[in-house]
Amino acid sequence: MYKIVNKRSLIPGQTSMLVIEAPQVAxxxxxxxxxxxRVHEQGERIPLTIADADPEAGTITLVFLVVGKTTAHLDSxxxxxxxQDVCGPLGRPTEIESRGTVVCVGGGTGVAAMHHIAKGxxxxxxxxxxxxxxxxxxxxxxxxxxxxxxxxxxxxTDDGSRGHKGFVTQVLQRLIDEGEEIAEVxxxxxxxxxxxxxxxxxxxxxxxxxxLNSIMVDGxxxxxxxxxxxxxxxxxxxxxxxxxxGHEVDFDELWRRLGQFREQEAVSREHFHQxxxxxxx
Amino acid sequence: xxxxxSAKKGRKIQPRVAMPEQPARERSGNFDExxxxxxxxxxxxxxxxxxxxxxxxxxxxxxxxxxIKGFIGRLQQDDLSGAHEIxxxxxxxxAVCGRVCPQESQCEGACVLAAKGxxxxxxxxxxxxxxxxxxxxxxxxxxxTRECTLDRPLRVACVGGGPAGxxxxxHLAALGVKVTVFEALHEVGGVLVYGIPRFRLPKAVxxxxxxxxxALGVEFVTNWVAxxxxxxxxxxxxxxxxxxxxxxxxxxxxLNVPGENLLGVYSANEYLTRVNLGRAFSFPDHDTPPPHxxxxxxxxxxxxxxxAARTALRLGADEVTILYRRTEAEMPARAEETHHALEEGxxxxxxxxxxxxxxxxxxxxxxxxxxxxxxxAPDESGRCRPVxxxxxxxxxxxxxxxxxxxxxxxPILLEATPELELNKWGYIQADPxxxxxxxxxxxxxxDIVTGAATVISAMGAGRRAAKxxxxxxxx
Ligand SMILES: Cc1cc2nc3c(=O)[nH]c(=O)nc-3n(C[C@H](O)[C@H](O)[C@H](O)COP(=O)(O)OP(=O)(O)OC[C@H]3O[C@@H](n4cnc5c(N)ncnc54)[C@H](O)[C@@H]3O)c2cc1C
Ligand SMILES: Cc1cc2nc3c(=O)[nH]c(=O)nc-3n(C[C@H](O)[C@H](O)[C@H](O)COP(=O)(O)OP(=O)(O)OC[C@H]3O[C@@H](n4cnc5c(N)ncnc54)[C@H](O)[C@@H]3O)c2cc1C
Ligand code: SF4
Ligand code: FES
Numbered sequence: 056m057y058k059i060v061n062k063r064s065l066i067p068g069q070t071s072m073l074v075i076e077a078p079q080v081a082x083x084x085x086x087x088x089x090x091x092x093r094v095h096e097q098g099e100r101i102p103l104t105i106a107d108a109d110p111e112a113g114t115i116t117l118v119f120l121v122v123g124k125t126t127a128h129l130d131s132x133x134x135x136x137x138x139q140d141v142c143g144p145l146g147r148p149t150e151i152e153s154r155g156t157v158v159c160v161g162g163g164t165g166v167a168a169m170h171h172i173a174k175g176x177x178x179x180x181x182x183x184x185x186x187x188x189x190x191x192x193x194x195x196x197x198x199x200x201x202x203x204x205x206x207x208x209x210x211x212t213d214d215g216s217r218g219h220k221g222f223v224t225q226v227l228q229r230l231i232d233e234g235e236e237i238a239e240v241x242x243x244x245x246x247x248x249x250x251x252x253x254x255x256x257x258x259x260x261x262x263x264x265x266x267l268n269s270i271m272v273d274g275x276x277x278x279x280x281x282x283x284x285x286x287x288x289x290x291x292x293x294x295x296x297x298x299x300x301g302h303e304v305d306f307d308e309l310w311r312r313l314g315q316f317r318e319q320e321a322v323s324r325e326h327f328h329q330x331x332x333x334x335x336x
Numbered sequence: 337x338x339x340x341x342s343a344k345k346g347r348k349i350q351p352r353v354a355m356p357e358q359p360a361r362e363r364s365g366n367f368d369e370x371x372x373x374x375x376x377x378x379x380x381x382x383x384x385x386x387x388x389x390x391x392x393x394x395x396x397x398x399x400x401x402x403x404i405k406g407f408i409g410r411l412q413q414d415d416l417s418g419a420h421e422i423x424x425x426x427x428x429x430x431a432v433c434g435r436v437c438p439q440e441s442q443c444e445g446a447c448v449l450a451a452k453g454x455x456x457x458x459x460x461x462x463x464x465x466x467x468x469x470x471x472x473x474x475x476x477x478x479x480x481t482r483e484c485t486l487d488r489p490l491r492v493a494c495v496g497g498g499p500a501g502x503x504x505x506x507h508l509a510a511l512g513v514k515v516t517v518f519e520a521l522h523e524v525g526g527v528l529v530y531g532i533p534r535f536r537l538p539k540a541v542x543x544x545x546x547x548x549x550x551a552l553g554v555e556f557v558t559n560w561v562a563x564x565x566x567x568x569x570x571x572x573x574x575x576x577x578x579x580x581x582x583x584x585x586x587x588x589x590x591l592n593v594p595g596e597n598l599l600g601v602y603s604a605n606e607y608l609t610r611v612n613l614g615r616a617f618s619f620p621d622h623d624t625p626p627p628h629x630x631x632x633x634x635x636x637x638x639x640x641x642x643x644a645a646r647t648a649l650r651l652g653a654d655e656v657t658i659l660y661r662r663t664e665a666e667m668p669a670r671a672e673e674t675h676h677a678l679e680e681g682x683x684x685x686x687x688x689x690x691x692x693x694x695x696x697x698x699x700x701x702x703x704x705x706x707x708x709x710x711x712x713a714p715d716e717s718g719r720c721r722p723v724x725x726x727x728x729x730x731x732x733x734x735x736x737x738x739x740x741x742x743x744x745x746x747p748i749l750l751e752a753t754p755e756l757e758l759n760k761w762g763y764i765q766a767d768p769x770x771x772x773x774x775x776x777x778x779x780x781x782x783d784i785v786t787g788a789a790t791v792i793s794a795m796g797a798g799r800r801a802a803k804x805x806x807x808x809x810x811x
Contacts, residue, residue, distance in 0.1 A: 079565055093522060099614065099623035100522075124623055140522040142559035272609055272624075275520050275561060276746045277530075279588040279603035289590060289597065294747055308597055311699040315599050319625035326620035 056137035057092075060114060066194055070120050070164055071130050072106070077141045078113030080105070086151065086175030087168075087266070087298055090115070090143030091274035094128045098139060101125050102271045102293075104168035105144055115141075118167030118196070124323040145274050146297045149264075153180040154238040158230065159205075160223050160252055162188045162244025166196040168266060169243040177204040181238070184209065184230065188223035188248070192216035224251045237261050242301060246310045253301030263301035267292045267309060270316070284308050352454040353382040364649050364680040367617050369538050371435070379464045383411040386456045389448055394458060397446030399796035400503075402426040404443055404458055411461065420469045423462060428506030428549070429499060429795060431541045432528060434463025437792045438670045467541075490809045493518060493576040494798075495562045495749070498526020499791045500582030500782025502549065503798030504805075509552040511806055516576075517554060520561040523613060526584055528791070530613040531605070533643050535650070536673075539612075563752030568778060578777045578805045581764065582798060585783035586746030590739055591635070595693030600628055600701035604636070604644045604740035611647050629653040630735025633704050635690055636660065637667035641740035642674060645682045648738070656682045657732070661689040661709050661722040687711070689722065691729065693737060704732045743788050756780075763787055771801035779805065 061074035084105045091100045107116035121130050149172045157176045161169030177183045185201040188211045201208045209226045210218025239262045242252040249265040256263045269281040269292040276294035284305035356372040392405040410418035423430045439459035447455035490513045494501040497519035505515040523529045525542045588603035607627045610616040614624025632648040634641050637660035648656045663686045688706040708728040711720035745762045757765040757774035764780040771779040781797025
């Protein structure tokens with residue numbers, strides 16, 4: 056069993072952070088890796104990015120957005136509770152080399168994953184500029200942590216409550232216009248955001264890496280559920296990715312494939328809430 | 337006089353005892369086991385058909401060389417425990433093998449009575465013996481005592497908990513060797529739990545066999561992925577003397593035709609894993625969403641295709657059609673499985689092969705375009721090669737398509753272990769006698785060496801490696 060040693064609600068009811076005892080995973084985790092977890096015996100296997108790892112303490116950090124049944128259940132757990140299964144680290148680690156300035160763009164919960172990648176780039180001696188986006192100030196994540204190793208953290212909020220009013224892409228555009236020599240852009244977040252970043256950098260020929268959140272079943276290359284089209288070829292996000300060249304990804308296909316189980320997911324959510332209500336009576 | 341002649345001359349041989357089954361109409365609506373197993377009187381009657389050949393052919397047909405004549409002989413003397421003891425010497429998963437082995441082409445195909453049309457139902461008898469004995473502890477049956485002593489100065493790691501790894505672990509544990517099985521998924525059993533549906537192999541049967549091994553002292557570590565959670569070379573550093581790799585073939589093949597990533601197109605692995613490992617048949621009590629149904633088209637002609645088709649029926653599909661590019665005669669599925677599938681209402685369309693999947697504006701599958709084929713000259717496999725009928729294609733309406741055309745080696749472990757030599761197809765190169773790989777004291781067997789094969793051949797490989805390991809380290 057994998058014990059929750061720390062839980063923090065980052066955005067109440069919406070985004071939480073769990074620190075989980077998983078010594079062997081912590082020992083091997085590298086930026087870009089994820090785990091497959093099951094909350095309980097009847098649970099679904101879902102992928103979550105390893106947002107941070109502490110090999111000495113034997114723990115990993117997960118940050119998740121509550122979107123459906125499994126993440127809602129995960130959010131209902133407390134410190135001291137345990138997860139049924141945590142399998143990992145999975146996926147190819149981020150390719151990190153010393154190359155100059157790397158701009159890491161994170162949107163929504165994607166900032167958590169972006170944070171671990173940015174840390175890796177900083178450790179490798181790159182100058183990391185972080186761009187963090189959210190709908191409003193209260194939904195911003197990891198800005199302070201990023202400031203710990205990024206010389207610059209730029210912020211964009213849809214409502215202008217902090218930083219630039221608008222999208223992360225506008226901040227990135229300004230950075231490019233300012234003449235910043237950018238070796239690589241990393242974008243992690245919602246599909247429309249990653250697509251927009253990739254479209255923005257394409258004409259400039261800036262290498263752009265995105266992290267694909269396709270639906271996964273096993274996470275070890277056995278089922279093909281996570282397949283996506285990259286450069287016209289079918290790739291498996293769990294074993295070939297999850298990071299790919301953003302200029303080659305078919306985002307439209309990814310987006311549609313993410314909606315495949317919408318009806319069942321609604322049923323599942325409804326079922327979960329009914330069960331919970333039954334319990335409290 | 338040959339045995340066959342004596343069989344002809346001797347007393348008249350009774351017809352083979354039929355296997356009690358759930359009626360087709362009933363079973364296509366549930367996930368309960370189809371074949372119900374012999375009752376005692378069935379088993380005794382079938383046992384009596386075996387003529388106890390002087391030179392039994394059946395044994396040579398069995399990849400793990402079970403002393404078939406011996407165990408049936410015990411049954412003839414009504415000695416069930418003796419029969420079980422004999423089987424267990426050769427096979428650590430008899431209840432599984434009795435259900436899923438292609439007996440018609442192995443032991444039963446070789447049985448001298450096969451020439452007369454009806455071989456002894458060896459598989460059914462094996463299942464009968466294993467099931468009847470399931471209740472009592474494994475240690476006691478193997479060693480006569482309740483306690484298993486693990487006092488051998490040897491530690492072995494089995495990587496992958498499918499039939500190959502389990503068989504290697506079981507054999508070594510029975511010798512008192514400490515074995516740890518590392519499995520990537522959360523459940524042990526490999527294809528037996530994530531691939532083969534429960535109506536053919538109830539999961540309790542697999543669990544029972546695994547529990548029997550646990551009773552022998554085998555340690556199971558789940559959620560550990562070789563190549564990611566740990567490396568093979570680290571196992572040696574941690575004091576394992578030998579490693580057996582049985583990670584299966586894994587990665588699904590697709591057809592590489594347009595439209596394959598449309599919504600509603602699945603690999604058979606995903607279709608079956610959702611239902612079996614994820615228990616999606618009891619959604620929403622279990623959380624994994626079931627795959628879609630509607631009009632289902634399954635592409636392929638092997639056991640995997642049959643399992644996917646029959647699963648689709650049970651999930652409530654409106655109709656299920658298997659598309660196969662050769663004819664029924666060439667289909668690699670076990671005859672019994674094809675027969676069961678057709679009986680349950682699965683339709684078979686031979687001599688056609690998908691060349692495109694077509695979808696609507698929402699990227700949802702609406703139909704499959706199939707190229708019509710005919711049989712040409714035999715190819716290297718000895719089967720007639722399917723050739724396209726020029727300009728002949730057909731559009732088959734479909735809401736769901738399941739691709740069951742085989743697998744490729746999973747890259748995770750292989751990429752992380754460049755020391756492992758691979759063969760020209762990308763599978764692990766292993767000595768056919770011992771299973772040893774290019775890494776000393778690292779053995780491999782099962783689908784990751786042979787490509788997709790059978791449960792029993794994977795078990796045979798596990799057993800051969802176990803024997804080599806035992807001889808090398810224990811003398
Ligand atoms: C490599 C990878 C890393 C990820 N990292 C994070 C992370 O760090 N934080 C985070 O909040 N989310 C992450 N996700 C997404 C997360 O897996 C899904 O939000 C989660 O599975 C939703 O489950 P649910 O039951 O709560 O919601 P559901 O109601 O089942 O689904 C809601 C939405 O989540 C997506 N989804 C559903 N099932 C799966 C599945 N099995 N695998 C992937 N996506 C699915 C679909 O888009 C779906 O529409 C990651 C996904 C991948 C592939
Ligand atoms: C749907 C289906 C139906 C079939 N029907 C039949 C049948 O009726 N009769 C028959 O004889 N054969 C049948 N087969 C074939 C048979 O199941 C396989 O040949 C057999 O299971 C191979 O055994 P294995 O131990 O080599 O591999 P597997 O059964 O594939 O087991 C490999 C195990 O290793 C684990 N693993 C993989 N990678 C790693 C890693 N990196 N680290 C740790 N663990 C890992 C996997 O999760 C899995 O549990 C069927 C196959 C399928 C898919
Ligand atoms: S099973 Fe068939 S081949 Fe084997 S001993 Fe009996 S009759 Fe002979
Ligand atoms: S999640 Fe199954 S192959 Fe990637």
